Amino acid sequence: MSKKTVHVTPHGDDWQVKKSGNDRASTVTSTQKDAIQVGRDIARDMETELFIHGRDGRIRDRDSYGNDPCPPIDKKH
Numbered sequence: 001m002s003k004k005t006v007h008v009t010p011h012g013d014d015w016q017v018k019k020s021g022n023d024r025a026s027t028v029t030s031t032q033k034d035a036i037q038v039g040r041d042i043a044r045d046m047e048t049e050l051f052i053h054g055r056d057g058r059i060r061d062r063d064s065y066g067n068d069p070c071p072p073i074d075k076k077h
Helices: 032-046
Strands: 008-011 013-017 028-029 047-052 059-064
Touching: 008 032, 013 032, 028 032, 032 047
Parallel strands: 008 047
Antiparallel strands: 008 013, 013 028, 047 059
16 A cells, blocks of 8 residues: 655645545645645655645655665755
Protein backbone atom coordinates (compact mmCIF):
# COMPACT_ATOMS: atom_id res chain seq x y z
CA MET A 1 0.00 0.00 0.00
CA SER A 2 1.42 3.37 -0.98
CA LYS A 3 1.50 6.32 1.38
CA LYS A 4 -1.03 9.07 1.11
CA THR A 5 0.17 12.33 -0.35
CA VAL A 6 -0.70 15.81 0.88
CA HIS A 7 -2.26 18.41 -1.43
CA VAL A 8 -2.70 22.19 -1.06
CA THR A 9 -5.66 23.14 -3.25
CA PRO A 10 -8.11 26.02 -3.69
CA HIS A 11 -11.29 25.81 -1.63
CA GLY A 12 -13.62 28.58 -2.75
CA ASP A 13 -11.83 31.81 -1.82
CA ASP A 14 -9.69 29.93 0.72
CA TRP A 15 -7.07 27.17 0.57
CA GLN A 16 -7.29 23.64 1.92
CA VAL A 17 -4.79 20.99 2.96
CA LYS A 18 -6.07 17.55 2.08
CA LYS A 19 -4.59 14.06 2.26
CA SER A 20 -5.13 11.99 -0.88
CA GLY A 21 -8.13 9.71 -0.62
CA ASN A 22 -9.81 11.77 2.10
CA ASP A 23 -13.17 13.45 1.50
CA ARG A 24 -12.62 16.21 4.04
CA ALA A 25 -9.82 18.75 4.31
CA SER A 26 -7.39 18.50 7.20
CA THR A 27 -7.22 22.31 7.39
CA VAL A 28 -8.72 25.32 5.59
CA THR A 29 -6.80 28.62 5.65
CA SER A 30 -7.37 32.05 4.14
CA THR A 31 -3.98 32.18 2.36
CA GLN A 32 -2.03 29.73 0.25
CA LYS A 33 1.13 30.54 2.21
CA ASP A 34 -0.48 29.36 5.47
CA ALA A 35 -1.83 26.23 3.79
CA ILE A 36 1.61 25.40 2.38
CA GLN A 37 3.18 25.65 5.84
CA VAL A 38 0.54 23.38 7.37
CA GLY A 39 0.87 20.98 4.43
CA ARG A 40 4.67 20.85 4.82
CA ASP A 41 4.35 20.02 8.50
CA ILE A 42 1.86 17.22 7.75
CA ALA A 43 3.98 15.85 4.87
CA ARG A 44 7.11 15.84 7.07
CA ASP A 45 5.27 14.00 9.84
CA MET A 46 3.90 11.45 7.35
CA GLU A 47 7.22 11.27 5.43
CA THR A 48 5.42 11.67 2.12
CA GLU A 49 5.04 14.11 -0.79
CA LEU A 50 3.46 17.55 -0.78
CA PHE A 51 1.74 18.79 -3.95
CA ILE A 52 0.99 22.51 -4.23
CA HIS A 53 -1.75 23.42 -6.70
CA GLY A 54 -2.48 26.84 -8.20
CA ARG A 55 -5.89 28.53 -8.43
CA ASP A 56 -6.40 26.73 -11.75
CA GLY A 57 -6.02 23.36 -9.98
CA ARG A 58 -2.81 22.42 -11.79
CA ILE A 59 0.22 21.30 -9.78
CA ARG A 60 2.68 24.18 -9.64
CA ASP A 61 5.20 22.73 -7.18
CA ARG A 62 5.95 19.61 -5.17
CA ASP A 63 8.27 18.55 -2.37
CA SER A 64 9.20 15.10 -1.12
CA TYR A 65 9.70 14.44 2.58
CA GLY A 66 9.91 10.66 2.34
CA ASN A 67 12.77 8.22 2.18
CA ASP A 68 13.74 8.71 -1.47
CA PRO A 69 16.47 6.25 -2.57
CA CYS A 70 17.44 8.54 -5.49
CA PRO A 71 16.85 12.08 -4.25
CA PRO A 72 17.18 14.89 -6.78
CA ILE A 73 19.45 17.80 -6.03
CA ASP A 74 16.95 20.36 -4.77
CA LYS A 75 18.04 23.88 -5.62
CA LYS A 76 14.94 25.53 -4.09
CA HIS A 77 15.27 24.59 -0.42
